[in-house]
Amino acid sequence: MxxxxxxxxxxxxxxxxxxxxxxxxxxxxxxxxxxxxxxxxxxxxxxxxxxxxxxxxxxxxxxxxxxxxxxxxxxxxxxxxxxxxxxxxxxxxxxxxxxxxxxxxxxxxxxxxxxxxxxxxxxxxxxxxxxxxxASLFRRDISSVIDLSSPIRFSETKRQLVRKCEEKQIIVSENENFEEYWTLLSEVLQKFDTKPVHTVTEISLLKEKFPENIRLFEARKDNILFAGIVIFDFENVVHTQYMAASQEGRKLGALDFINHTLLHKFEDRKYYSFGISTENQGTFLNEGLIQQKENMGARGIALDFYSIKL
The missing domain is CATH 3.40.630.30 (Gcn5-related N-acetyltransferase (GNAT))
Known part of the structure; x- marks a missing residue:
């Protein structure tokens, strides 16, 4: 042909x-x-x-x-x-x-x-x-994913945090405006000497162009922002692109509560994805990070990078 x-x-x-x-x-x-x-x-x-x-x-x-x-x-x-x-x-x-x-x-x-x-x-x-x-495989990251057709239940610790948020009447809702959450996200990432891949202007522009695919969900009470998750919706896969919580939000387990809520909201999809837990071109596994995802029932898939010499 x-x-x-x-x-x-x-x-x-x-x-x-x-x-x-x-x-x-x-x-x-x-x-x-x-x-x-x-x-x-x-x-x-x-x-x-x-x-x-x-x-x-x-x-x-x-x-x-x-x-x-x-x-x-x-x-x-x-x-x-x-x-x-x-x-x-x-x-x-x-x-x-x-x-x-x-x-x-x-x-x-x-x-x-x-x-x-x-x-x-x-x-x-x-x-x-x-x-x-x-082609030679030169990098492999591990990403954590939940199979929504038969999810593994949250760990007991995670379930306790979800119950705490329910008792305190924390509300998870969608927000079209990314400004306040981006300030929180940037402050959290700054502690790790990094910053969001997208600026708030860029993510807002992309949200405008792809309103069904890029969505922000926040945990609040009395309009106080405790945590947020930006998802990229790929139809069969819901991917958490950005997650961050305030100090008080971490104590409450607000991120766990948002994930718990979204897992039910998107239970008709195939997979719920948390992204990679590897650094240094895949050679270092952040065990604390991946454990948090595994405690929510996620398990690993590989993200592979190949080199084709011409």
């Missing part, structure tokens, strides 16, 4: 976004409105792969020196596929992508595979193509 590769340009904006929605492994943050909020920080070099003038796949990517990264500004990259592309065709597409970047003198492709739980339909042909391309 003949595949034609074209570099993404603005003229493909609508076609790209339409394809992402219809693909079997596309995520809302592959939408160009999401990818381009930080376009000043990443030199885009995404690709569209056509067959008979129809998009068969797209490859979100950016340049970084002589490297191509899929994608430096996103949690995952990956080849996004049509439902109709078969395994042998994915092998062809990989070869064409490699040839394309090689001709432009790039030395390496960094590929961040989308974990299977985020797929709308089975879509691991890329993992086989990576194997056939002799």
């Amino acid at each position: 003949n595949f034609e590769i074209k570099k993404y340009t603005q003229e493909y904006f609508d076609d790209w976004n339409k394809f992402i929605k219809e693909s079997k492994n596309g995520l809302f943050f592959f939408d160009r409105d999401f990818m381009e909020y930080h376009s000043d920080r990443f030199q885009d070099h995404s690709l569209l792969i056509f067959n008979n003038n129809k998009i068969a796949a797209v490859f979100p990517a950016n340049e970084s020196g002589k490297e191509i990264i899929s994608h430096g500004g996103l949690t995952f990259g990956s080849l996004v596929l049509s439902h109709y592309v078969k395994a042998s065709e994915v092998l062809e597409i990989f070869e064409e992508i490699k040839k394309y970047y090689q001709k432009l003198s790039f030395h390496e492709i960094i590929y961040k595979a989308v974990p299977h739980i985020f797929h709308k339909y089975p879509s691991e042909e890329d993992l086989y193509a990576l194997f056939r391309s002799q």
Whole structure:
């Protein structure tokens, strides 16, 4: 089969976004409105792969020196596929992508595979193509996930904290305004010498563009903010992107109470995801952090990073 590769340009904006929605492994943050909020920080070099003038796949990517990264500004990259592309065709597409970047003198492709739980339909042909391309696994993070079809119950300590919040009549509700929570989040992260990936301006803009996908839930009483969780809603997966609690909120177990509430709210979904507990390119496991997630019933999936030498 003949595949034609074209570099993404603005003229493909609508076609790209339409394809992402219809693909079997596309995520809302592959939408160009999401990818381009930080376009000043990443030199885009995404690709569209056509067959008979129809998009068969797209490859979100950016340049970084002589490297191509899929994608430096996103949690995952990956080849996004049509439902109709078969395994042998994915092998062809990989070869064409490699040839394309090689001709432009790039030395390496960094590929961040989308974990299977985020797929709308089975879509691991890329993992086989990576194997056939002799890609090397150079980083693996562990992320914690709850299977909502048969969740493991909270630990006794967590259940006690949930009961305490119920007795104190803490209320969990959704807030469209991120300002106050972002101040709390930034103060908490500052203690660890870090800050949110998104500024409050950026997250508010993204919320405006993706109101159904980006949502903030807070625990309050008498309008006092104790804790909050920002979720990214991927339809089959609800992912906790940012979690933070005030000092009083930690004593109350307000984050546990929000998670407890959201697990019931989204019980019709497939998975509830807490994200990674690893540092230093996956070589260090933050045991205290992962234990908190495991005490809520979460268990591990791998987030893999591959290198393809050109």
